[in-house]
Amino acid sequence: MAKKTSSRSKAAAERAPNPKGAGGKTLLEEALQWLESRGTRAQVKELERYGITATNPFGVRVGDLKQYAKQLGPDHELAQELWKTGRYEARMLATMVADPVRVSAAQMNGWTAEFDNWAIVDAACFHLFDRTKHAWKKVAQWSKAKPEFTKRTAFALLWSLSVHDKDAPNRSFLDGLKLIEAAANDERNFVKKAVNMALRATGKRNAALNLAAIKTAERLAKSEDAAARWVGGHALRELRSPAVRKRLDSRSR
Numbered sequence: 001m002a003k004k005t006s007s008r009s010k011a012a013a014e015r016a017p018n019p020k021g022a023g024g025k026t027l028l029e030e031a032l033q034w035l036e037s038r039g040t041r042a043q044v045k046e047l048e049r050y051g052i053t054a055t056n057p058f059g060v061r062v063g064d065l066k067q068y069a070k071q072l073g074p075d076h077e078l079a080q081e082l083w084k085t086g087r088y089e090a091r092m093l094a095t096m097v098a099d100p101v102r103v104s105a106a107q108m109n110g111w112t113a114e115f116d117n118w119a120i121v122d123a124a125c126f127h128l129f130d131r132t133k134h135a136w137k138k139v140a141q142w143s144k145a146k147p148e149f150t151k152r153t154a155f156a157l158l159w160s161l162s163v164h165d166k167d168a169p170n171r172s173f174l175d176g177l178k179l180i181e182a183a184a185n186d187e188r189n190f191v192k193k194a195v196n197m198a199l200r201a202t203g204k205r206n207a208a209l210n211l212a213a214i215k216t217a218e219r220l221a222k223s224e225d226a227a228a229r230w231v232g233g234h235a236l237r238e239l240r241s242p243a244v245r246k247r248l249d250s251r252s253r
Helices: 007-013 027-038 041-049 062-072 076-084 088-097 105-113 118-127 135-142 148-164 170-183 189-203 207-221 226-239 242-252
Strands: none
Touching (some): 027 062, 027 088, 062 088, 076 088, 105 148, 118 148, 135 148, 135 170, 170 189, 170 207, 189 207
């Protein structure tokens, strides 16, 4: 699912790489200076508390990054420069200002190969990847990957698409359930949790998918594999819950 290019996005696309900002600094230099000025040691500790193994973090809150991204507007060149720094919040910001229309399959592969924690995976999926024309193909491709964070990306992306791709047909998610079932025996923590979230999110999309997701979860809950049982059992509790049933019933009226 790709967004139409906005006038702001078109303007950003026409800029020369790394143009000068205020005071003669490049936009990249301005962005890094902003990150440096907003970072705190307390927030770095928060990353550690949530199991985010960030590379050279500034310590900037996600909420602040989102606000700054809005100020910057879409800027694909800046996003690529921010990514190249390798620094955690710079890469988070890159996922928020990159233009999904200009994201190539090769760029998605390149960024995904460098993912090193669950938070950058989820940020890339929910802010950027799910809005590209390559999203569904990448779900299928990455679901068979061996690296932990690449495989997590497949299911975080499926989870994100269930929320953001309003036009996707049920068939796409039914195919996704097959991928979920095939990957549910992966006992690695960050994969297992993403598989579980994708299953739960798929089953909350509409009544038909809820029924299909419950059937998948029931099979997994009876599996001899511990990871698959965990995925299925945790999903069933939510998919059968009164809150989900009430929400789905209200949508069908």
